[in-house]
Amino acid sequence: KAGVTQTPRYLIKTRGQQVTLSCSPISGHRSVSWYQQTPGQGLQFLFEYFSETQRNKGNFPGRFSGRQFSNSRSEMNVSTLELGDSALYLCASSLGPRADGANVLTFGAGSRLTVL
Amino acid sequence: GQQVMQIPQYQHVQEGEDFTTYCNSSTTLSNIQWYKQRPGGHPVFLIQLVKSGEVKKQKRLTFQFGEAKKNSSLHITATQTTDVGTYFCAVRGGSNYKLTFGKGTLLTVNP
Numbered sequence: 001k002a003g004v005t006q007t008p009r010y011l012i013k014t015r016g017q018q019v020t021l022s023c024s025p026i027s028g029h030r031s032v033s034w035y036q037q038t039p040g041q042g043l044q045f046l047f048e049y050f051s052e053t054q055r056n057k058g059n060f061p062g063r064f065s066g067r068q069f070s071n072s073r074s075e076m077n078v079s080t081l082e083l084g085d086s087a088l089y090l091c092a093s094s095l096g097p098r099a100d101g102a103n104v105l106t107f108g109a110g111s112r113l114t115v116l
Numbered sequence: 117g118q119q120v121m122q123i124p125q126y127q128h129v130q131e132g133e134d135f136t137t138y139c140n141s142s143t144t145l146s147n148i149q150w151y152k153q154r155p156g157g158h159p160v161f162l163i164q165l166v167k168s169g170e171v172k173k174q175k176r177l178t179f180q181f182g183e184a185k186k187n188s189s190l191h192i193t194a195t196q197t198t199d200v201g202t203y204f205c206a207v208r209g210g211s212n213y214k215l216t217f218g219k220g221t222l223l224t225v226n227p
Contacts, residue, residue, distance in 0.1 A: 033215065043159070043204065043217040056214040090158060097213065102147050102166065105206075105215065107158040 002027065004093050004108035012114045018079040021111045025072050025093030031055075032074040033105060034066060037088040046089075049074055050096055078113075086115045120207050122218030130226050135192040137221035139205035146208060148188045150179060153220070154201040162190075162203075195225050 005024040013019050025032050033056075034046040045058040049068035066076040072093075078085055089112075092105035121140045129135055139148065147166045151159040163172055165181035165188060172179045176199075178191045192199055202220040 035217075042219045045214055045216060048214065058214075092159075102164060104149065104161050104164060105151075105159075106161065109158050 004091055004106055006089075006091050006108035006111050008111055009109065010112050010114075012116060013081050014116050015081055015083060017081050018077060019081060019113060020075055020077045021089055021091075021113075023074045023076075023091030023093075023108060025074070025091075026106055028095070029093035029106070030072050030096045031094045031103065032068055032072065033092045033094070034074070034076050035090045035092065036060075037090055037110070038086075043090070046076065055097065081115045083115050086113060088112050120205060120216060120218045122205055122221060124221055125219060126222045126224075128224045128226065129195050131197060132194050135195050135199070135223055136189055137203050137205075137223075138187065138189050139207075139218050140187045141207060143186070145185050145188075148181060149206045149215075150188075150190055151204045151206060151217075152201050153204065157201070159204060159217075192223075195223070197225050197227050199223060200225050 007022045031050045033048040036044045036046055046060055047054055047066050048056040052068045063079045068074045088110045090107050090110045092107045094103040094105050123138050147164055149164045150162040152162055153159045163179050168185050169183045170181040176193045180189045190203055202222045204220045205218045206215050208215050
């Protein structure tokens with residue numbers, strides 16, 4: 001079956017602009033998580049969605065937002081871009097929350113954002 | 117949220133040498149997951165440990181979960197150049213079981 005698809009794969013923006021990234025999860029997966037990866041900070045959790053509801057949110061400013069659609073596809077948006085937002089943005093899908101927290105993530109290839 | 121310390125940050129070995137990375141938590145974990153990210157790639161799930169003292173093997177990789185469920189290790193026997201990459205542990209915590217990743221250990225292998 002198809003994996004997690006992220007678009008676009010690469011993009012260049014300038015400071016002050018906004019960007020929208022898209023993620024299509026594995027068919028049947030209803031949970032989508034977003035992570036920001038930078039060389040200095042590693043994998044930083046942004047948010048997690050399940051059934052169109054945000055279940056978890058990381059410690060990022062309000063410029064970072066996301067949503068999930070009824071078909072489980074998700075988008076994240078970053079407004080008023082700053083140089084420090086340059087990073088690889090990874091989306092991961094899973095079947096959904098489990099009481100034992102044991103659900104496994106399948107990552108997409110990521111969207112590499114460069115802010116000039 | 118849940119915090120986990122991963123060491124070392126970097127490890128360079130000669131091909132054929134062994135490698136170990138460790139994850140430590142100050143609190144008891146319900147489970148721990150390990151992921152590998154190849155250079156230029158994305159994290160890929162390797163394994164999940166759930167039980168106290170659990171040991172799992174995948175070919176040359178051995179994963180252990182501590183008896184107190186506060187630490188875990190990944191050991192690679194006789195490294196190969198294909199083992200190059202960053203190895204992450206990940207743990208869940210908080211009211212909604214957010215998955216938090218360790219900083220990762222970057223393994224490089226000299227052929």
